[in-house]
Structures are given as structure tokens and as C-alpha cells.
Amino acid sequence: MSALIFVLLGLVALVVGGDMLVRGAVAMAQRFGLPPMVIGLTLVGFGTSSPELVTSLEAALNGSSGIAVGNIIGSNIGNILLILGIAAFLVPIAVDPAAFKRDGLVMVLASALCLGAVLIGDIGRLAGLSFVLALALYLSYTLITERRLDDSPESAVYEAEADLVAVRGHALGIDLGIAAIGLLVTILGAKFLVSGAVTLAQVAGISEAVIGLTIVAIGTSMPELVTSVIAVRKGQGDVALGNVLGSNIFNILGILGITTLVQPMQIPPEIIQFDIWIMCAATALLVLFARTGWRVGRREGAIMVMCYIGYLTWLLV
Known part of the structure; x- marks a missing residue:
């Protein structure tokens, strides 16, 4: 029971802390006059992925590579099948071809790099x-090209992501304090979550990788779920899709990269044999649905959610 309480407290702290971190950082960026496109691409992208980053770092430093890697792989699977699936089921999502061809291609390439690194069996600092x-x-190229183009579909998505983060004007010191407290709460939440997840795996007699792929991955992906649902309810389905694409790119290149740069990791055998292939299959499914009529409709959304339910059932039963 205490392990479950630790997990729940950790998840709540990660969501609250991540939200405070994003809002404080965005408020400071707006105060210093950063363009909305830059804020959406960098601060919002990094901020919504901060729970995954802090959790994977904490797990890796504690020697729980199953939770660290499972969190990243599981988050990418959940982002596509669960989060985008729910968003598309609520409101069909129109896909902008120009925006998807670039960011979708980068997501596919990042997934291929992740597959290659995982199949090797261990990821060291050089790979990180x-x-x-x-x-x-990728960020440099995107920022340079988007600043040269006015009102491109890609920059419109990044600007809309920044607009979704409602920020009230505060003094600079208050905004800095909000961001700092958010970071502290996120770190504490990761410690609670990893500690509880390790104990829960031991008590339940299941691997840490399964805990990382399920409870931890779903919990740390809550900011992406909230952002995507808000976006589709506002009629901004392209933001929901961009949020998922950006998050999956950040998860692999940023979170897996930073985590292994700090602490090299062995990849659990079950992830090599099964889960990395599910991530690649989910990526391929997204590309197929997005390019079929450049639209992800309710039927496709329902298929994604059903696939995710089937995946969880396979892991837990």
C-alpha cells in the first residue's frame, strides 16, 4: 500500500511541478520578448517532457534501467496510441502535409536511431x-528555417502551442519562483515515483520494465494528454498532432540522450524483444493514418486506443 501511495504522490507531483515549470518559464520568455514560435518549439516542448526527463534520470542513477528506458519507450507508444488516439476520437484531426513531412520524418528517423541503439543492448555516453x-x-534547423518564413504551417503550430499555456503577468521574481518551485516539485515527484515503482514491481512480482512501460509512462505523459485534449476542444487538432510528434522526438533524442550521457544503461531483454518493436509499429501506424487523406479521423483514433488497450493487456495479463 505504501508503494502505491508513493507512486500516486509522485505522479501528482510530476504533473503539478511540470505545469508550474512550463508556466513560469513561458512567462519569463514572454517578458523577454521571445517569439511565440520559439517558445512553443523549445520551452513548451521541453517543459511538457520534463516529467519523463527527471523520472528517467532518477531511475537510471538508481540503477533501475528498466524503469528509465521503459518510461521513454512506453511514453512514445502512449503518445501515439493513447493520447493522439483519444484526441482524434474526440475531434478528427486535419494533417498539414508540409508540417508533417518534416516533423514526421524526424520522428521516424529518431525512432530508427532508438531501435538501432536498443538492439545493440546497451547505450553509452557516445550514443547519448x-x-x-x-x-x-533539429532545433537549430527548425528555428532558422521558420524565422525565414512568415506564417508557415509549422510555425503556426508552434505558436498555437505557446498560446495554449495561459500565463498571467507577474513580476519577474514571481515567474522565476514559480519555475524554480515547479522544477523542485518535479524532482521530488520523480524520486517518489521511482522509489514507489521499484517497490511495487518487487511486491507484484513483475519486472521494473513493465512498471516503466505502463504506470510510469502513462503518468509522465499526462502533460501531453492535457495539452492535446485542450487543443482539440479548441479546434486546434494540428497542435495535438504537433505535440505528439514533438514529444516523441524530445523523448528519444533529448531524454534518452541526456539520460545515457549522464548514466549509460543496459537495455532490458523484454524491451529488445517486444516493446521497441511496438513503438516502431505505432510510429508506422501514425504515418499511415496521417498520410491517408491527410486526416486522422474518429475511426483511426478508435483503432489506436484499441491497439493500446491490447498492448497493455499483453503486458499485464
Whole structure:
């Protein structure tokens, strides 16, 4: 019971802390005059992925590579099948071809890099550095090209992501304090979550990887779920899709890269044999649905959610 309480407290703290971190950081960025496109691409992208980053780092440093890697792989699976599936089921999502061809391609390439690294069996600091540099290259290229183009579909998505983060004007010190408290709460939440998840796996007699792929991954993906649902309810389905694409790119290149740069990890055998292939299949399914009529409708959304339910059933039963 205490392990479950730790997990629940950790998840709540991650969601609350991540939200405070994003709002404080965005408020400061707006105060310093950063363009909405830059805020949406960088701060919102990194901020909504902060729970995954802090949790995977905490797990890796504690020697729980199953939770660390499972969190990343499971989050990417959940982002596509569960979060985008729910969003598309609520409101069909129109896909902009130009925006998807770039960010969708980067997501596919990042997934291929992740597959190659996982199949090797261990990810060291050199691989982690390569992932981080690839992310930096992607962000730099995107920022440079979007600043040269006015009102492009891609920049419109990033600007809309920034607009979704409602920020009230505060003094700079208050905004900084909100961001700092959010970071602290996120770190504490990760400690509670990892500690509870390890104990829960031991008590339940299941692997840490399964806990990472399910409870931890779903919990740390809550910011993406909230952002996507808000977006589709406002009629901004392209933001929901962009949120998922950006999050999956950040999860692989940023979170996996930074985590292994700090602490190299062995990949659990079950992830090599099964879960990494599910992530790749989910990525391929997203590409197929998105390019079929450049629209992800309710039927496709329902199929995604059913696939995710089937995946969870396979893991837990």
C-alpha cells in the first residue's frame, strides 16, 4: 500500500511541478520578448517532457534501467496510441502535409536511431551525446528555417502551442519562483515515483520494465494528454498532432540522450524483444493514418486506443 501511495504522490507531483515549470518559464520568455514560435518549439516542448526527463534520470542513477528506458519507450507508444488516439476520437484531426513531412520524418528517423541503439543492448555516453547533438541540430534547423518564413504551417503550430499555456503577468521574481518551485516539485515527484515503482514491481512480482512501460509512462505523459485534449476542444487538432510528434522526438533524442550521457544503461531483454518493436509499429501506424487523406479521423483514433488497450493487456495479463 505504501508503494502505491508513493507512486500516486509522485505522479501528482510530476504533473503539478511540470505545469508550474512550463508556466513560469513561458512567462519569463514572454517578458523577454521571445517569439511565440520559439517558445512553443523549445520551452513548451521541453517543459511538457520534463516529467519523463527527471523520472528517467532518477531511475537510471538508481540503477533501475528498466524503469528509465521503459518510461521513454512506453511514453512514445502512449503518445501515439493513447493520447493522439483519444484526441482524434474526440475531434478528427486535419494533417498539414508540409508540417508533417518534416516533423514526421524526424520522428521516424529518431525512432530508427532508438531501435538501432536498443538492439545493440546497451547505450553509452557516445550514443547519448549523438542523440543530444541530433536534437540540437533539429532545433537549430527548425528555428532558422521558420524565422525565414512568415506564417508557415509549422510555425503556426508552434505558436498555437505557446498560446495554449495561459500565463498571467507577474513580476519577474514571481515567474522565476514559480519555475524554480515547479522544477523542485518535479524532482521530488520523480524520486517518489521511482522509489514507489521499484517497490511495487518487487511486491507484484513483475519486472521494473513493465512498471516503466505502463504506470510510469502513462503518468509522465499526462502533460501531453492535457495539452492535446485542450487543443482539440479548441479546434486546434494540428497542435495535438504537433505535440505528439514533438514529444516523441524530445523523448528519444533529448531524454534518452541526456539520460545515457549522464548514466549509460543496459537495455532490458523484454524491451529488445517486444516493446521497441511496438513503438516502431505505432510510429508506422501514425504515418499511415496521417498520410491517408491527410486526416486522422474518429475511426483511426478508435483503432489506436484499441491497439493500446491490447498492448497493455499483453503486458499485464
